[in-house]
Amino acid sequence: MADTSGIVTIDYVLKSFLNLKGWGTADYDRYKQIMIEGFSDLNVFHTDYVQTVQATVNSVNQFRIPSDYIDWVGVEIDLNGEYWPLDHNKKLIIEPFNEADTIVHEDHLNVPDQEGNRYTATRRNQYGQFNIDKEARVCMLKGDYRGYTVYLKYMSSGVPGEGIVYVPRELRMTLTTYLEWQLKEMNDMVSMGVKMRAEQQHGRALVEYYEWKDQLTGKEFLDLFRNGIQQGIKR
Amino acid sequence: MKKIELIESINEQLPIKVNLKVLALFIGRAFNQIIYDTFRKKLTSMDIFTRVYKDIDVSFDSDTDTYYSVLPVQIVQLPQSGDGIMSIHSNKGRGVEFAAKKSSSRDIHSGMEVDVLDGPIPFWIEDGKVMYETRGGITTIDKVRIQLIPEFMVLDMMDDIHIPSGQDERLLELVTQFAGQTPPSKEINDGNVKTK
Numbered sequence: 339m340a341d342t343s344g345i346v347t348i349d350y351v352l353k354s355f356l357n358l359k360g361w362g363t364a365d366y367d368r369y370k371q372i373m374i375e376g377f378s379d380l381n382v383f384h385t386d387y388v389q390t391v392q393a394t395v396n397s398v399n400q401f402r403i404p405s406d407y408i409d410w411v412g413v414e415i416d417l418n419g420e421y422w423p424l425d426h427n428k429k430l431i432i433e434p435f436n437e438a439d440t441i442v443h444e445d446h447l448n449v450p451d452q453e454g455n456r457y458t459a460t461r462r463n464q465y466g467q468f469n470i471d472k473e474a475r476v477c478m479l480k481g482d483y484r485g486y487t488v489y490l491k492y493m494s495s496g497v498p499g500e501g502i503v504y505v506p507r508e509l510r511m512t513l514t515t516y517l518e519w520q521l522k523e524m525n526d527m528v529s530m531g532v533k534m535r536a537e538q539q540h541g542r543a544l545v546e547y548y549e550w551k552d553q554l555t556g557k558e559f560l561d562l563f564r565n566g567i568q569q570g571i572k573r
Numbered sequence: 574m575k576k577i578e579l580i581e582s583i584n585e586q587l588p589i590k591v592n593l594k595v596l597a598l599f600i601g602r603a604f605n606q607i608i609y610d611t612f613r614k615k616l617t618s619m620d621i622f623t624r625v626y627k628d629i630d631v632s633f634d635s636d637t638d639t640y641y642s643v644l645p646v647q648i649v650q651l652p653q654s655g656d657g658i659m660s661i662h663s664n665k666g667r668g669v670e671f672a673a674k675k676s677s678s679r680d681i682h683s684g685m686e687v688d689v690l691d692g693p694i695p696f697w698i699e700d701g702k703v704m705y706e707t708r709g710g711i712t713t714i715d716k717v718r719i720q721l722i723p724e725f726m727v728l729d730m731m732d733d734i735h736i737p738s739g740q741d742e743r744l745l746e747l748v749t750q751f752a753g754q755t756p757p758s759k760e761i762n763d764g765n766v767k768t769k
Contacts, residue, residue: 366672
């Protein structure tokens with residue numbers, strides 16, 4: 339028998355929920371949308387789901403950031419096979435650009451954290467700087483890097499603009515309890531006690547996820563202290 | 574029990590005699606009511622009441638750019654998305670290929686993540702047709718098989734009929750109630766006081 343997968347699709351998690359409830363597939367899309375929002379919120383507030391994309395800098399020194407981008411972790415540039423981190427300069431402003439000229443990010447690197455695979459110079463490139471305009475979905479660079487390959491490491495919502503949403507298996511219980519809680523929470527016919535119980539169950543699943551993820555008991559202690567809220571990722 | 578046996582047995586028990594075709598109509602109404610009452614709170618296994626219709630054509634309406642299938646028979650409506658349609662698959666397919674949604678949800682989901690990500694093809698009922706969202710492989714599916722609960726009236730006289738357990742008495746009660754509301758067959762009900 340084959341091993342079960344450590345990464346599952348959000349459809350798998352939803353089917354797992356429907357199976358637990360003994361429900362059919364009616365309103366499948368509704369449940370899936372709620373679950374996607376739950377997953378996205380988890381990635382914003384609770385997990386440190388870091389993705390990396392590879393892009394090529396366009397003729398006005400910019401590249402398009404992916405749709406699942408929430409916040410940056412770092413930008414590295416490929417200089418003769420070495421990956422040089424660029425400094426963040428929030429004063430850089432966006433250059434006018436031709437939409438056709440803007441190179442959309444080329445490829446998601448599937449392994450969420452590429453630190454182990456790609457060597458990054460510890461020294462900063464003193465000339466290169468970057469800034470990100472989230473609304474315009476553009477990363478602009480200072481220094482002439484036109485045509486260079488860059489790597490953007492960023493916090494991801496985990497939800498791509500198309501295709502399939504992949505979910506770490508350890509989040510299955512967190513997501514199923516989230517959906518259960520939201521369905522009860524939004525139902526006027528459900529009593530407050532039942533709603534609170536569902537919320538507690540989801541909170542418990544979140545704590546279990548943290549306990550699984552972090553080995554330090556001090557962290558668990560802090561989770562209780564912070565009422566389940568985690569700090570953002572560190573740059 | 575065959576449909577004809579059910580009609581005849583109820584006819585025997587009925588205190589009022591009505592035409593067999595009218596009686597079948599009453600049984601159909603009572604049957605809908607019983608299915609609704611039994612399952613409205615919890616849609617547990619209903620497989621025994623369902624029938625599978627295969628080789629149903631998927632057509633394309635170029636005016637509205639929509640794909641649809643004509644409902645093979647009238648269905649017993651259930652209070653959930655998809656109404657009385659339990660499942661739809663491509664003729665040889667399995668797994669979640671199609672999933673029911675309310676037509677109103679279609680507008681809400683438009684532009685949300687679920688609308689652009691890969692997933693089962695949503696369907697809903699509209700004007701006696703099963704409408705499909707233009708998503709996934711609907712453009713390549715030309716035949717589907719549909720599992721649904723058909724109305725009593727559309728079943729053949731020799732088709733097997735299943736009544737939810739413990740509801741036989743209720744069926745007779747409802748049919749008697751419906752029959753009691755009809756005027757006696759020999760009276761003329763034209764609103765004229767002089768007519769006897």
